[in-house]
Each structure stands twice: as structure tokens, then as C-alpha cells.
Amino acid sequence: MSFKIVVLAKQVPDTRNVGKDAMKADGTVNRAALAAIYNPEDLNALEQALRLKSKIEGATVQILTMGPARAAEIIRESMYRGADGGYLLSGREFAGSDTLATSYALACAIRKIGKVDLIVCGRQAIDGDTAQVGPQVAEKLGLPQITYAEEILDLSDNKITVKRRLERGVEVVKGSLPMVITVNGSAPECRPRHAKLTMKYKRAATATEKQEAGNDYTDFYDAHPYLNITEWGVSDIEHDIKWLGLTGSPTKVKQIENVVFTAKESKRLTGSDSEIESLMKELIANHTIG
Amino acid sequence: MNNIFVYLEIEDGIVGDVSLELLTKGRSLAKQLNCKLEAVAAGYQLDGIAPQVFPYGVDVLHLADDKRMAPYTSLPHTSLLVNLFKEEKPQIALMGATSIGRDLGPRVSSALFSGLTADCTSLEIGTYEDKKAGKVYENLLYQIRPAFGGNIVATIVNPDCRPQMATVREGVMKKEIKDAKFVGKIHKLEVSKYVADTDFVVEVIERHMEKSKLNIKGSPIIVSGGYGVGSADNFKLLHELAATLGGEVGASRAAVDAGFAEHERQIGQTGTTVRPKLYIACGISGQIQHIAGMQESAMIIAINSDPKAPINQIADYVITGTVEDILPKMIKYYKKNSK
Numbered sequence: 001m002s003f004k005i006v007v008l009a010k011q012v013p014d015t016r017n018v019g020k021d022a023m024k025a026d027g028t029v030n031r032a033a034l035a036a037i038y039n040p041e042d043l044n045a046l047e048q049a050l051r052l053k054s055k056i057e058g059a060t061v062q063i064l065t066m067g068p069a070r071a072a073e074i075i076r077e078s079m080y081r082g083a084d085g086g087y088l089l090s091g092r093e094f095a096g097s098d099t100l101a102t103s104y105a106l107a108c109a110i111r112k113i114g115k116v117d118l119i120v121c122g123r124q125a126i127d128g129d130t131a132q133v134g135p136q137v138a139e140k141l142g143l144p145q146i147t148y149a150e151e152i153l154d155l156s157d158n159k160i161t162v163k164r165r166l167e168r169g170v171e172v173v174k175g176s177l178p179m180v181i182t183v184n185g186s187a188p189e190c191r192p193r194h195a196k197l198t199m200k201y202k203r204a205a206t207a208t209e210k211q212e213a214g215n216d217y218t219d220f221y222d223a224h225p226y227l228n229i230t231e232w233g234v235s236d237i238e239h240d241i242k243w244l245g246l247t248g249s250p251t252k253v254k255q256i257e258n259v260v261f262t263a264k265e266s267k268r269l270t271g272s273d274s275e276i277e278s279l280m281k282e283l284i285a286n287h288t289i290g
Numbered sequence: 291m292n293n294i295f296v297y298l299e300i301e302d303g304i305v306g307d308v309s310l311e312l313l314t315k316g317r318s319l320a321k322q323l324n325c326k327l328e329a330v331a332a333g334y335q336l337d338g339i340a341p342q343v344f345p346y347g348v349d350v351l352h353l354a355d356d357k358r359m360a361p362y363t364s365l366p367h368t369s370l371l372v373n374l375f376k377e378e379k380p381q382i383a384l385m386g387a388t389s390i391g392r393d394l395g396p397r398v399s400s401a402l403f404s405g406l407t408a409d410c411t412s413l414e415i416g417t418y419e420d421k422k423a424g425k426v427y428e429n430l431l432y433q434i435r436p437a438f439g440g441n442i443v444a445t446i447v448n449p450d451c452r453p454q455m456a457t458v459r460e461g462v463m464k465k466e467i468k469d470a471k472f473v474g475k476i477h478k479l480e481v482s483k484y485v486a487d488t489d490f491v492v493e494v495i496e497r498h499m500e501k502s503k504l505n506i507k508g509s510p511i512i513v514s515g516g517y518g519v520g521s522a523d524n525f526k527l528l529h530e531l532a533a534t535l536g537g538e539v540g541a542s543r544a545a546v547d548a549g550f551a552e553h554e555r556q557i558g559q560t561g562t563t564v565r566p567k568l569y570i571a572c573g574i575s576g577q578i579q580h581i582a583g584m585q586e587s588a589m590i591i592a593i594n595s596d597p598k599a600p601i602n603q604i605a606d607y608v609i610t611g612t613v614e615d616i617l618p619k620m621i622k623y624y625k626k627n628s629k
Contacts, residue, residue: 013438016547100400100403127438128437129408130396131392131396132392132396132406132408135400136400139396145364146364146492147364148393164389167554168500170497171496172494173492173494173495175493250450251407251446251448252418252447252449253444253445254445254447255444255445256442256443257442257443257444258441259441259442261585263603264590264603264604266602266603266606268608268610269610270609271610271619275609276620276623277619279607280620280623280627281627284627288588289624289628290535290624290628
């Protein structure tokens with residue numbers, strides 16, 4: 001029995017570790033100063049997918065990512081951890097997509113992949129924190145969704161039972177497949193790279209990457225088909241161009257501003273006993289405390 | 291037609307604070323746009339909802355009262371809003387940036403092909419000029435939100451698609467009753483007209499919702515710690531100071547990520563926004579995303595071993611020192627002098 005799981009993953013700039021040089025003098029983001037990483041919650045999603053794969057005979061896990069050529073890195077990263085392969089959706093036409101245009105493109109790619117039983121992705125990506133793409137892909141495909149998943153508790157008779165972690169509680173819900181599940185950061189961390197798989201897949205490459213490496217390896221990839229990462233451009237998916245990229249994005253950025261806070265004139269204290277005592281007296285006297 | 295709609299979050303018959311905050315904001319936007327404010331309540335046994343929301347100036351309350359609508363599940367609530375919005379054509383739709391609003395909003399926006407901006411920190415009305423198309427749009431909703439880890443603030447608009455949708459976190463907007471005696475109209479919805487039986491595909495088997503034990507948002511004094519506090523053990527000092535002063539303990543994202551404090555204590559753009567009388571920032575360097583969630587505090591004391599920490603710029607008092615040294619002194623001298 002085949003059971004097809006697709007993990008939606010995104011390569012993101014590491015906005016959690018923004019250094020001082022992250023912003024240019026003109027107030028724009030210096031992308032070059034930010035490392036590109038695997039979106040953290042997508043790794044939690046990958047782990048859930050890999051756990052299912054180990055439980056279900058014949059299950060496969062494929063990664064689908066949209067991004068520039070280098071985003072193939074996260075497909076390889078997934079293969080090192082146990083994924084079977086992946087699809088890179090790449091092209092100029094996708095540039096400038098907001099969450100809705102992104103979801104449309106991903107939904108078209110999923111249709112092309114064919115009969116998918118389960119789609120999992122991280123709850124949100126750290127470069128936007130919107131949490132919109134998962135539910136919007138589900139809506140585009142006409143599938144139900146379970147968001148904020150912390151653990152897949154059971155999968156049997158085509159029904160999936162999921163524990164959700166909400167801001168003020170926990171919910172256990174059950175629904176039928178196919179389905180989109182978005183996984184919370186509180187879910188178990190992804191397993192590390194597997195040494196054997198890393199050796200096996202380190203030369204996995206997209207068509208663009210193979211081209212860049214030269215033609216000498218054509219025979220090599222023909223002999224090792226599992227090393228081919230599928231790369232799709234806009235012409236590979238069935239689409240209506242008006243729903244893609246900038247034209248497919250109802251939201252427009254009117255303005256971007258660098259964040260500047262008004263500095264206050266502060267009193268500086270060294271922390272000596274007498275200074276702290278007079279500070280506390282002052283706070284009590286002006287009714288800030290007490 | 292063309293009014294402002296707010297989706298109400300309801301738990302145990304009580305409308306959530308985030309929804310009341312949005313109604314307050316929605317009321318002021320409606321005044322500016324000279325339109326009506328409408329609210330949508332979906333759930334079961336909703337008789338108690340009207341008196342909770344009318345004082346906020348709700349002109350029309352749509353009630354979708356049906357046993358199957360509670361607890362919340364994605365598809366039925368999506369269908370209700372999508373079909374209601376198709377009839378009512380709101381110009382703006384607001385919902386909480388909560389686990390419900392962030393599940394529902396994207397799905398509704400996708401079905402209506404309408405833009406949605408998550409986690410707005412400010413909503414304003416303004417003009418937008420599309421230079422390429424040579425078109426000027428009046429009275430658009432400016433959806434203002436931080437981006438890129440809080441390093442920039444982006445103003446987003448939806449020029450052509452309606453409704454203009456936005457989610458806002460709890461605590462970001464202020465909650466304010468407009469008129470305690472105000473009574474709007476009630477519009478009862480026949481749920482089966484809006485929601486198909488096939489929408490009830492996900493079943494809630496178990497549910498444990500806790501009333502938040504913490505009230506960081508409402509606390510007049512907050513003692514907040516960052517990664518610089520050093521350990522969960524040192525965080526105990528913050529709890530001690532907070533207990534002494536009658537405040538709550540908050541934390542930066544870095545401290546929460548490091549496991550020093552629980553997630554619900556997180557203050558900043560991805561946590562709670564607070565406006566206490568006194569904010570004591572301990573070992574917090576002051577990343578923009580944290581400052582954005584506490585800069586409106588009436589008084590800020592920064593305790594940091596780094597005299598150049600960015601948070602010092604917005605602090606009223608800067609104490610250079612360690613948490614281990616300074617906090618016990620504060621506790622000692624507060625106790626000595628308060629009576």
C-alpha cells in the first residue's frame with residue numbers, strides 16, 4: 001500500500017539571530033548578512049512525517065519547497081534525515097508572491113505530484129510569522145486542515161487523530177485523510193542527520209545544480225536516479241498566471257520603515273547600596289510601587 | 291454593505307478580550323469611514339453575547355447559534371464567514387491573531403481571494419497611490435506590522451480585494467466601552483444556509499482549555515528577564531522581586547527559547563504587548579521585537595551588565611550590574627522603606 005506524505009518546507013533567513021549588520025544604512029534588510037536556514041517549524045513537521053513513514057508500510061515522504069535554486073539545500077537536508085526526495089518549485093514568475101500567491105503555486109504543484117494522502121508543514125515561517133500558507137494551501141485544494149499540531153496520535157482507517165497545542169489549552173481532534181496538518185514548534189524536534197543517508201544523498205541535485213557542475217556527471221545521475229531532485233518551473237505546473245507572483249498577490253507593501261525608538265534621557269546608576277536604596281525610596285514616594 | 295466586521299471569539303459564553311479590543315478599534319475605524327460596525331458570533335447558546343458586545347458600539351450582531359458550531363472547528367466557521375461576507379460585502383474584516391483567528395483568517399481570505407495581514411500592531415485609514423497603474427485609492431486600511439524579526443515595520447494595503455482582512459494579537463489594541471446603554475440590532479443566521487453538512491469533517495474529541503493563570507497584560511508592575519539572566523535558577527530572583535512588589539514576571543523571546551521561563555510570559559511582538567506602570571528589564575539586551583512589546587511602559591528600569599545594551603536608550607533608569615547583585619538589594623531596600 002502506498003501512502004504519500006508531502007512536507008511543505010521553506011528556506012528562510014535566520015531572523016532570530018539578527019546581528020548588528022542586518023540592516024543597511026538606508027534602512028533596507030541586508031539579506032546577505034543573514035544565514036539561510038531550514039524554517040524551524042518545518043523541521044518539526046518533517047519529524048512528524050518521518051515518524052509516520054516508519055509506522056506505515058510503503059509510506060514515502062517528499063519535500064516540496066518554493067524558492068531560488070539554493071533552496072534545494074533544504075531538500076537534501078531532509079533526505080539526510082530520512083525523506084525520500086523532493087520537488088523544488090522555482091522561477092521568476094513566483095517572485096513577489098504574498099501568502100495567497102504562494103499557496104496557489106504550492107497547491108498547483110501538489111496537484112501535479114498526484115494523489116497525496118497527507119500534507120504537513122510548519123505552523124509558520126520565521127521570516128513572516130504569518131501562519132497563513134498551510135491553511136491557504138488546504139483551502140486551495142479543498143482539503144480540511146488541522147493547525148497547531150503537536151503530535152499525531154493515531155492514523156488508522158484513513159482517519160488521523162492529532163493533539164493540538166493552543167495558546168490556552170490542548171485539543172484532540174480527529175479527521176479524515178487527505179488533510180493538511182500544520183505543526184507547532186512545541187512538537188518534538190527533528191531527528192539529526194543520519195550518517196549513512198548523508199553519504200548516500202550528498203550528491204543529490206536539481207537540474208540547475210547538475211548543469212552548473214558540468215555535463216560530466218550525466219551518466220552518474222542516470223545510474224543513480226534517487227539522486228535527482230525534481231525541479232519545476234512555472235511551465236511544469238498547471239496554472240493560471242494571474243494567480244501567481246505579484247499579480248496573484250492581493251496585498252501590496254505600501255511602505256517599509258526602519259524601526260527607530262525615541263531615546264529617553266536616562267539616569268545612570270552603578271548599583272551601589274545607597275543608589276538602589278534612594279531609587280526604591282523614590283519609586284515608593286511617587287507611587288510607582290508600594 | 292461595506293461595513294466593518296469583527297469575528298468574535300467565544301469561550302464558555304464569554305467574548306474574548308481580543309475581540310472586545312478589536313471592536314473598540316473597529317468602532318473608531320467605522321467612525322472615520324462613516325460606516326457601521328458589525329460583529330459575528332458563531333457557537334452554541336449565544337443569548338449572552340449581545341449584552342457583552344453592544345456597549346462597544348456594535349450596530350449589528352450576527353448570531354450563528356447551532357450546537358454543531360461549538361467548539362470551533364475550521365471548516366464550518368470558514369463557510370459561515372465566507373458566505374456571510376459574500377452577502378454583506380464588508381470592506382474590512384478583523385479577527386484575533388489567536389489560534390482560532392490564525393486558523394480561520396487565512397482560509398477565509400483564500401476562499402474570497404482577499405488579502406490578509408497577520409499580527410498587525412496598528413490599523414489606520416489612509417490613501418494609497420499605485421504609481422504603475424496611475425491610480426489613487428482613498429480610505430484604505432493600512433495594515434501595519436513588524437517584519438523581518440521586528441527590524442522593519444511594513445505598511446500593507448489591499449487596494450482591490452475586499453474585505454481587507456487583518457489579525458491582531460490580544461493586548462495590542464486598547465479595550466474601551468463606547469456607551470454602556472447602546473443597543474444594536476441582532477441578525478439571527480440560519481446556520482444550514484451558510485454551512486454544509488460536509489463541513490463537519492473534523493471532530494473535537496477532547497478539549498482542555500485553561501483560563502490563563504497569568505495576567506501579565508493587566509499587571510501594573512512587570513519584572514522581566516532576558517537571556518542575560520543566565521539561568522532558570524537566577525529567574526527565581528525575578529519571581530521574588532515581582533512577588534515583593536506585587537507584580538508579574540515577564541520574559542524575552544531569548545529567555546523563553548532558553549527555557550528560563552514559560553512561553554505565556556513572553557513579551558514582545560511574538561508575545562504579549564504590555565503597558566505597565568513599571569517595567570524592570572533584567573538582562574534584556576533590547577532587541578527591537580522585545581522593545582515593541584513594552585515601550586509604552588510608564589517607567590522602565592534596565593538592569594544590565596552591558597552598559598551599552600540597546601534597551602538602555604529607552605530606559606528611565608539604567609543600572610549597570612548583574613541580576614544576582616542588584617535584585618536582592620532592590621528587595622531589601624523596598625522592604626526596609628515600604629510601610
